[in-house]
Amino acid sequence: MLTNEQIQDLKNRLYNMKQEAEKELDNHKGYESSEGGPESSVGELSEVDNHPGDVGTENFEQSKDYTLNIHAREQLEEINAAIERIENGKYGYSEKSGKPIPFERLQAMPTARYLVEEEENA
DSSP states (O other), X not given: OOOHHHHHHHHHHHHHHHHHHHHHHHXXXXXXXXXSOHHHHHOOSSSSOXXXXXXXXXXXXXXXXXXHHHHHHHHHHXXXXXXXXXXXXXXXXXXXXXXXXXXXXXXXXXXXXXOHHHHTTO
């Protein structure tokens, strides 16, 4: 069972993680959808077409930023869910078995929902 001090420490860590995830999400805000091709973001700067290598690089960068955006959103959802569990008094207990999650696991992964042995089957 977690002490109030341990819960407060983990809650502070979750709020710090939330700020970082929100900042990361803001960094990749323009990549929330994959609409338009690379020409829509690069555009033609001259009457000469973009070199295929430039288009490939832009496609790669768009794909990378889109993936980072998705990851940041998922991470933010997990953090918000953990904060909600703290506020509801359900934090630190497995959502599968109801058993207490060890403090060491929560220190390593404050958003943990399951015991380590349950994670593989979740």
